[in-house]
Amino acid sequence: MADVAIRRRAQRRLDLRYQPGFSTLAILCLVMLYAPIIVLIVFSFNDNRSVSVWTEFSSDWYVAAFRNEEIRAAAWISLKLAGIATVVSTVIATAAALATTRTRAYRGITAAYLVINQPLVVPEIVTAIATLSFFALLRSEAGIYFGFGNLVLAHTVFCILFAYMPIRARLEDMDLTLEQAAADLYATPWQTFRRITLPLLVPGIAAGAMLAFIVSFDDVIITVFVAGPGETTLPIYIYGAIRRGITPEINAISTVVLAVSVLFVTLFYFISRR
């Protein structure tokens, strides 16, 4: 047994890319990333109220959460919001990707990039208060108030970037000569777009939609500031609940939200692999 281990270690030393300690740190990293979440999930099934002492398995908290009117309403609002924001932002992002990819640099393209990448360069808290101020101003000075639409607009704006990235990546990978071949075979520009470009782009668009959905569904900061009364999303509900005090229902509902994110990310990965 011992010499098998020695041989394996020697083999590893021979591997040019081996760096001592890196694998350990990497695994440690992974453990660190998942441990708190796993604890959360495990204790959401805990029988007693404590979040550190395990008694026995129970799904009571899930039942309680499901029965809770407020939680159901919040879930519905989150889904509605994310759904609309996803659709709108994906369409806009597709158009933007078509206009900014596979062309040589033209005047204004850097400015366009900066605009699209705005969520990455501006901290979310700043965007949140700026958006709040803007809507407040619109309402007080011009009487313009979109109600739920305010929230939708705010979400759509930051979702555009996340839908944009996979679409752009997919477009860049696409073989330019395919469209030339289509033109050579008598397709008009519109036919080329509809029969060649778009079908090949669909996985990218779907992936972008997944990302946009997750980002909208999970958003906290901007939503907290911009949401009006009756527009409590699931994250807002959880945020409020945490500040009121830690209860096991929070664990249950958090696990559900986590599950939704995981589901969409997994879908995203599958679509991207195609």
Place this chain on the structure above:
Amino acid sequence: MSQSAGISLELADAGRAGATEILAEQEKLLRRRRWLLLSPALVAIGVFGIFPLFIIVIYSFLTPGEYAGVNWTFSTDAYVQFLFERDIFDEATLIFNSDYLEIYLRSFLLAVYSTVAALIFGFPAAYFMATRPPETRNLWVFLFTLPFWTNLLIRTYSMLIIIRDEGIVNMVLLWLGVIDRPLVILYTDFAVALGLLYSYLPFMVLPIYASLEKVDFRLVEAGYDLYASRFRVLRRIIVPLAKPGIVAGCILVFIPALGAFITPMLLGGGKNLMIGNLISLQFGGSRNWPFGSAAALILMAFVMIALMFYVRTTTRERRHLHG
């Protein structure tokens, strides 16, 4: 160029038109179509993402309204308030007040600590992923990036419940007998730094992974062939090649960490305020929108500096490579 050639359908009858005119015409059509496609994105983000930033610039020079919002009177009070407070007895005297500066300094330090920590953990993690065999590599990437897409609030909350006095970390340590009283971890600067590291670690791992993946390991072979040690190969060949990813990762961690809100709110209690909390307070209980706007703009100034530093580093790199 095929797109441009396709558009000249409209010029079918321009049989005698010179080539330059046709090219110019096509360019114009192409440009129009391009901006048409871009306009929804530009309008949406411009109006609802960028224009509001100008609004808070203006707000920062106004005075607070009664309940919320602003009064349209010009004043630099918000900025003055940042560094000074007015003597209660004599309005005109200004006394230096370091409270807010401390908050900014603390935020800066916390952001730096978490960036450094993220680098220490993130680089090996990215390296590990990049050196996995291609079949399993995607799985590792999936595992490392999954937390990135989950809800920040929930992740921070999960960290909160394990570092509490009654949390799992303390329970285990007590049970092992390592300590006899719970360690106070929650509501300290350390907790916030830990939370920031936890939240933004994937932001560091991904760009470095992207850089490392492109590294041609035959260069590493050449390094060994030329008698370099493992460490030297790392320092002199691998790290420089991964530099774009490292710089990008640092920026992607530092900027959100600087403006963090949820993490200090949940893990810092009311005491260890960061810039994000300060701003939020002004738009909440403190009802001082101008000051909140000013604080936000000062934060943005620091972000801009960090970005300019990033741009300068990357363009210098590019100039190195392309001479």
Place this chain on the structure above:
Amino acid sequence: MATERSAVEARDVTKIFGHGPDAVRALDNVSIRIRENEFFTLLGPSGCGKTTLLRLIAGLELPTEGEILLEGERVGHLPPNRRLVNTVFQSYALFPHMTVRQNIAFGLEMRGVDRATIGPTVAEMLQLVQLSGYENRRPSQLSGGQQQRVALARALANHPKVLLLDEPLSALDLKLRQGMREELKNLQQKTGITFVFVTHDQEEALTMSDRIAVMDRGQIQQLGDPHEIYEQPVNRFVADFIGDTNFIRARVSSLSNGQARCRSGSGLEFDCSAIGSARAGGEVTLALRPEKIRLGKAERSAGAGKVVHATYVGTDTNYVVELGDASQLDVRVQNALDGHARFRVGDLVAIDVPAGAARMLVD
């Protein structure tokens, strides 16, 4: 000849990419006429402009100056989907999300051809390229050679007057490439379509073409049939690019009736056709193919050359012969019937260049 309508004509075509000091002049005042039913090849090294010219004919680029005509009609303003030419791309550009059948049918669909006709046409094309039965495969399921034949079928399905081929064989391995050369040549003769073929491989050009245009740096260096190009290169570039050549500096000793006698620094004498600018006493460059030099055993060392290198290549041996003035000549001599080389390193050889073997080049 002037009244005969060309299948493809380029008139004074210039193409410039980019602007300012970094602008690239890909084509410089190029004019050619390609005849109907001809297998015409554009040959040259990378960057010579051959692919650019092809793309101008296809309509994927527009000329900066000059005109492209198809069957006598100006087509400069027509986009590629309005020109009756089809292209076989270097990377094949098969639509990955469509089957072989859908790929081949694509051009017909776009032109609104009646559905009832499409089916038989596709079947006919598949048979032509020997891929019957592959209708429902996807490009990713095909080998390189099969993909190439689908690309061919897709283009031919539209019965174009002119077929453009952009280095279609470069991605194939040697054996396949040689087989495809034959197939393509046969296809062209059978269908009677004008083929415009782009390649950098001179052997390909020589074996397949009716006429070759040798190009370099955006200009046509020489236009002619393979025999002309090989035997009568007009300048150094063409002589060098096609086959192996010796370049010899010589002085014109006498000139009469378009014939010149020249003498090189090493003492060799050459009889060849004079080019217009040749003057008695002037210096010229001669091109001499290695296989046109005759070697014989030398009796005495005066005026002889010495073999300093011999490389066996099967049917022949390539010798490097050093001359009196230390210059060297590449000579190729067929081996003796028993397979052995006729000469060895160190042998003294007498060099004989038959009249007309050397070509005087335009400098």
